[in-house]
Amino acid sequence: MQLTFRIWRQEQFQDKGAFKEYLVDHLTEDMSFLEALDHLNETLVLKGERVIAFEYDCREGICGQCGIFINGRAHGPHDHVTTCQLHLRSFQDGDTVTVEPWRAKAFPVVQDLIVDRSAFDRIIAQGGYISAKTGTAPEANAILIGKETADKAMDAAACIGCGACVATCKNGSAALFTSAKINHLNTLPQGKLEADQRVRDMTAQMEEEGFGHCSFTGACEVECPEGISIANIAEMNARYWKARLFA
């Protein structure tokens, strides 16, 4: 099959970018979207041009490194899918596909389709952990955790940190990301001791990084590859007030 890719090209953060069109031939339906870009890059190399910079690593939907805004949707046309798991069978022969980097002030463009998501790491560094030194843990079964609690924590913990939530949010809000980590840790008994401090510090960092407000459009939970529920944000809001008023 044949597709026209309309791809955002930008040398570096300071530069102005622009779309450039590439007609790509010899594609097959079972190629993944990233393999199509690989293929395009090989043709660019042979023409002596600089390749399109885009990110990927595991290519099985778990590392969270890939992330492209494809035809108006974060990670492409399907719900709950990463870019690496998008295949060309989701497009029609002859389609034009618009390919853009994640857009948010907190995610500056590094080059072409690569953005800098280190703001996420800095949020995690403000309490997205349980302070447990290696070698200090009690016997694992000494802390009983009900299945429902463990499942709920796991639902939130599944976040892969891809940034689709921020990318799709009209406000560039990181509320889903931040709330997922807060709820993962604050739900578990091990995380309870630092619960209030964690909420205060992580949300403060979220504000500091320049993310927008959450207005509950719900776009994030649809684009989230792990389908993390927006109810997490509501729960974080409750935890925030608890931390502010009662702690």
Place this chain on the structure above:
Amino acid sequence: MKLDAKIPEGRLEDKWRNYQLKSQLINPANKKKLKVIVVGSGLSGAGAAATLAELGYDIQCFFYQDSARRAHSVAAQGGINAAKNYQHDGDSIWRMFYDTLKGGDFRSREANTYRLAELSAPLIDHFTQQGVPFAREYGGVLVNRSFGGVQVQRTFYARGQTGQQLLLAAYSQLNKMVRQQKVTLFPRHEMMDLVLVDGVAKGIIARDLVTGELKRFAADAVVLATGGYSRVYRLSTLAIGCNGSAIWKAHKRGAFFAAPSFTQIHPTALPQSSESQSKLTLMSESLRNDGRIWVPLQKDDPRKPNDIPEAERDYYLERRYPSFGNLAPRDIASRAAKERIDAGFGVGRLKNAVYLDFRKAIADYGQQVVQDRYGNLFKMYKKITGINAYAEPMLISPAAHFSMGGLWVDYELMTTIPGLYAVGECNFSDHGANRLGANSLLQASVDGYFILPNTINNYLAASLATDTATVDDPAFEVVEQEVKDQIDRILSVHGKRTVDDFHRALGKIMWQECAMSRNKPGLEQAIEDIKALRTSFWSDVKVTGVARGLNTELEKALRLADFIELGILMCTDALQREESCGAHFREEYQTEEGEAQRRDDDFAYVSAWEYDPEAFQLHREELTFEYVQPSVRSYK
């Protein structure tokens, strides 16, 4: 050079304790004067960096991804083994040690393997405390499931995302130490070479992948935690960025490379569907708990799988290995699949797959139970293939997966270069010739969290007396220049073939001759072919872009240049080892039934290769079995 594994004195059960009792300590005030470089942010790297930082060392951690959370430990699905015996099914440290040793076909050290089993139980405590949401019973206790190659249930898991949860726990601890300013992270930095000062590891040259700048970093010790190198086959279950360059550079600087050809081929990956494919997605081995593997009895059976009656199906694993059946270890399951596919019984469009069928499980327990156990895997299968595996069997195929081989390390995890450590998958240590399922997360974690932090002090205590190296040392300048020359050389070839094109060619040779089944003429030819490929690479590769700036093609090219050389060593090793053991199957050495035939009299040693541009030099570390008598590894 005589290889000394430094196995401590005493009974097997006492060795690790004896080691710790005798190892040197460093007082906390002195620890902060000591700098340690950790390359890699996976389970072993992040675990080591966080723990060393907790102990007070000054840590710098490097990784090529944009965030430490992306390291490929994240992709492990099934679980992590631990001898907790929570299921009351007769498990023990000893049994786990024995299973691991036997699973590795008696090609690993007793003492290392025992320590792995011994430290497995506290590791589960550790991860639980860090907030890993392991699966639980309604009553609140931890759940276990079984994995290939064992008959007890000792695998702990967090849905099909165990690796992710463990890695995120390690990543969170790493960030905890970043906040305390004990760890400095260097994301998007790739180690280009190791710097030795007077034969001792004192630093690295790293390339900033965004600016292209080469930077020097000095330290008192260097820890490599760079994972496996199965991308040498190009198509593998690994992340695209996974590479062997760091350990290869260390090897070229003097670190011995042990058992390079021991590569695990995972039996349950998705089959290759086209030439342009970049990756083979793994489907967790846990699927073999309930899925049954089969091919049609009739060659080129045109019928759909569901139309083939029970009597005309060949459940070849159940047939050949009645006691372990579908839970036979990975090397055996993969080879059995290859045997059927090569014999012409393969299924799927390219006839390169076998069926993994859940019909019986669904009939026995209902779809809901199967969905609870493997729902996310079925969903993933649907995403990638578009097929509903509840209604028809999955198509699976073997794929290159784990590197049992790696840098040779002693009991302290130090390589043959003083001050250079290798932890996790990039060392060779504990798995012998085949790794059991759910033991890789274990080994990576135990190395990083528990072992290295207790052994590195033994080395650093001595180096306290000497000054920390600085980047002004002439050795740094020399190495940096060599790196720069290599980059310039690649960029100046201006040939006609892309890096990927060369990688596909390398992968084809390696998969054909140095994967599940190997033979002498094939390996000899492969070595010639790869050497020819190397020549052709350096005269015909085309890399666009610049050295000073973000250049993903250049990154790929540099990694491939190392893979090509590593490929030669892998084939050399496979050729030299004239026996079959674990994942290393030499066609010349098999039983009448087609099972692997070990030759303990001649090959009960670890092959440790020394780099030599002319011909790799073999050193042998004899394996002595004091506590377990190597037996024929039977899963029948």
Place this chain on the structure above:
Amino acid sequence: MKSNRLFFRKNMIALTGLFLCLFLIVHLSANCLLLLPQDTARGLYNAYSTFLRENPLIMVVAYALYASILVHVVYAVLVLIRNRKAKPVKYAVNLHKENSSWASQNMGALGALILIFIIVHLVNFWARIKLGIGAEVAYDEAGNKDIYEVTYTLFQNVYYVAFYTLLAIPLGFHLHHGLQAAFKTLGFYHQPGLQWLAKVSLIYAIVISAGFGIIPIVVYFQ
């Protein structure tokens, strides 16, 4: 501890929004009197209006109401400014309709329309009755200010009928998203409750916007 603006602002909007939602219920219930036959409606409506003007409690509530509108608007503007800054470059193609409701994507614009409505509404009624701007309001037989007459006269003008009715539509959309979002912003995360909340918000939005939308038309045909 320093207050987090991301939370504080949204909470102010949510609290004032919920108060305004409550007010709308009261306001609409009273306005339903206008649906009665003219003779009955006039007396009841004027009596009710007089009660509202003279009750001290209601006067306090009225100031709270003005303040709420003001706070709601001011913080909405602040939120909007920050959100714009957080998303400085827009996508060339954005199919947000596939992942979120239209109302949720356009709360600012909907709010602006409602603000225009409120201003016109205040000029039509509040300014005339409370501030005495414009023609003096007459008294009915019971000696109450004849607010009914003010309403009736206004809605004999077909343009005003159209304006009031049409602007009840954005109000409905704004309320549908706003009500549920307000609860979530304030930390209501109970899962089955959220599904229930979504239904209640829909019913509430339909009732309020249909109610306010129909009244001008009914009065016009009286």
